[in-house]
Amino acid sequence: MAEPLLAVDRITHRFGGLVAVNCASLSAMEGRITALIGPNGAGKTTLFSIISGFLKASEGTVRYAGKDITGEPAHRLARRGIARTFQIVQPFAGLSVRENILVGAHLRHRARNTALAAAEQIGRGVGLSDLLDRPADTLTVAGRKRLELARALAIEPKLLLLDEVLAGLNPSEIRDIVPVIRGLCSRGTTIVMIEHVMQAVMSLAEHVFVLAEGSVIAQGTPAQVAADPVVIEAYLGHGAAAKLGTSHGR
Amino acid sequence: MKTLAPIVAVIAVLAAVPFVVQSNATLNFLVVSLMVALAGQGWNILGGYGGQYSFGHAAFFGTGAYVTCILQVRYGVNAWVGFGAGIAAGAALGGVIGALAFRSGLRGSYFALVTLAFAEVLRIIASVAPITGAGVGTLIKLDLGAQTFQFQSRAVFYWVILGLVGVSLVIARLIERSRFGVWLIAVRENEDAAEALGVNARSVKSVAMIISGAVTAAAGCFYAQYFLFVDSGIAYGTWISIEALLTPIIGGVGTVFGPLLGALVVKSLGEGAKLVTGDVPGLDLILYGAVLVLVIWVAPGGLIGGLAQLRKRLMRGATRAAASTQGAGHG
Numbered sequence: 001m002a003e004p005l006l007a008v009d010r011i012t013h014r015f016g017g018l019v020a021v022n023c024a025s026l027s028a029m030e031g032r033i034t035a036l037i038g039p040n041g042a043g044k045t046t047l048f049s050i051i052s053g054f055l056k057a058s059e060g061t062v063r064y065a066g067k068d069i070t071g072e073p074a075h076r077l078a079r080r081g082i083a084r085t086f087q088i089v090q091p092f093a094g095l096s097v098r099e100n101i102l103v104g105a106h107l108r109h110r111a112r113n114t115a116l117a118a119a120e121q122i123g124r125g126v127g128l129s130d131l132l133d134r135p136a137d138t139l140t141v142a143g144r145k146r147l148e149l150a151r152a153l154a155i156e157p158k159l160l161l162l163d164e165v166l167a168g169l170n171p172s173e174i175r176d177i178v179p180v181i182r183g184l185c186s187r188g189t190t191i192v193m194i195e196h197v198m199q200a201v202m203s204l205a206e207h208v209f210v211l212a213e214g215s216v217i218a219q220g221t222p223a224q225v226a227a228d229p230v231v232i233e234a235y236l237g238h239g240a241a242a243k244l245g246t247s248h249g250r
Numbered sequence: 251m252k253t254l255a256p257i258v259a260v261i262a263v264l265a266a267v268p269f270v271v272q273s274n275a276t277l278n279f280l281v282v283s284l285m286v287a288l289a290g291q292g293w294n295i296l297g298g299y300g301g302q303y304s305f306g307h308a309a310f311f312g313t314g315a316y317v318t319c320i321l322q323v324r325y326g327v328n329a330w331v332g333f334g335a336g337i338a339a340g341a342a343l344g345g346v347i348g349a350l351a352f353r354s355g356l357r358g359s360y361f362a363l364v365t366l367a368f369a370e371v372l373r374i375i376a377s378v379a380p381i382t383g384a385g386v387g388t389l390i391k392l393d394l395g396a397q398t399f400q401f402q403s404r405a406v407f408y409w410v411i412l413g414l415v416g417v418s419l420v421i422a423r424l425i426e427r428s429r430f431g432v433w434l435i436a437v438r439e440n441e442d443a444a445e446a447l448g449v450n451a452r453s454v455k456s457v458a459m460i461i462s463g464a465v466t467a468a469a470g471c472f473y474a475q476y477f478l479f480v481d482s483g484i485a486y487g488t489w490i491s492i493e494a495l496l497t498p499i500i501g502g503v504g505t506v507f508g509p510l511l512g513a514l515v516v517k518s519l520g521e522g523a524k525l526v527t528g529d530v531p532g533l534d535l536i537l538y539g540a541v542l543v544l545v546i547w548v549a550p551g552g553l554i555g556g557l558a559q560l561r562k563r564l565m566r567g568a569t570r571a572a573a574s575t576q577g578a579g580h581g
Contacts, residue, residue, distance in 0.1 A: 054445070083446070092439035092440055093439060103449070112427060112429070151443075155448055
């Protein structure tokens, strides 16, 4: 089996006395969509922040494209091709949509003209064509999520970390954006997504890791983890799987 | 070239002023206003575009002024070389303060306080160190001539400072249009988001601080040549820290022409108040404070931002009026 593009090995992170991530390992194969799910407070975003260089892990290593990148700062990882979106969207509020995307586009294009052209193309690709000249802070939630995605794409990433890009969207908005994500993957971008919208996880991801209380408790195909009693217990509480099983039996 | 056309036009118009205005008092007023505009542009590059609000730009102004003075008076260096050295010293000081402040991750009011502290420490050192002339200050000997950068005519000084302001406008414009500028503005808007997009926020801010220090130091160098005297209260005094941040904030923070417009408005108000009430000490500062409160209240984007808003509102009003008349026509 080929080496995964991203390999997180026994990462532990403590906020003071609180262990947010506890010896978690996961990997993402190149060109695939991998999902990271788990109940609120499981440490998913913390793990993303460690992978993308915003937090330094207390223990463990992160390998990317065959290199140990543990502890490298965020801006350098972005240059290496790791892009992330933020769960709580972080637009450059005072700038237009186009200017927001331009910031990312400049990483690969020094000249203003080519960077502007790239920004426009990416904006259109995620369905922001009509909003390019709007101030970013006037966008709706769905628009902001798209902008978050567009900005991350502007740095032409090899690995894209999506932190709940579907959260807060209505079903029709989700239907609109799912093909965009699938299209990215088919063009060769490796994606790791944190997601609560299970319908999207089931349809997009090939492999799922389940994080609960900082530890990876299960992994496998979406169908496997959805049926895993350990996963059901993590979401619904101790004994839930057994109760569900008996109710099914009757 | 198209992007520089407004700057060329503004500078050309201002360059004609000495042919119309002969009064020394008026020219002197304009020279000082332009000097403050230059210092303000330095602040604007770091504060306006980069969002790093400094309360201590006197550190750069004073360093430029003192280096120009001391090199000439104590080491016999040519005035023009001294001028260049003063600018370089401002850039270097910007690099040092930037490295210290940004390495420790100081943001917002903590950054402002550190810059204020630097300016104050430099003022205190300058007021006791023998090399600066301590409490007495340093006087550049009067020796008129192009070689000594001393001119009989106010008009020549006016054109010199106008040229420097022109250069600072071009620098601001080029920054705006460059990748560095886009990244600097991104850091101002959201540092984490910028980092996620590959922007090394610390180095971007440090470079901005170096450019900022050089530009404000140039204003200090000019002060020394124009008044031929510097002491610690002038060079490192809070007056210039205040004027350097007041002019861009009132004129339009993070805009090319904001500092120039702000300087002309602020200085005119100060002079106007003096004409009305006589020379009451501190009155100009009270006035500055009042204008600052008013601008932040009415137009947080400064005069330029306020005008843009007004224009947008008028245009929207015009389209709405047009639409309603059209609608009425249809009805």
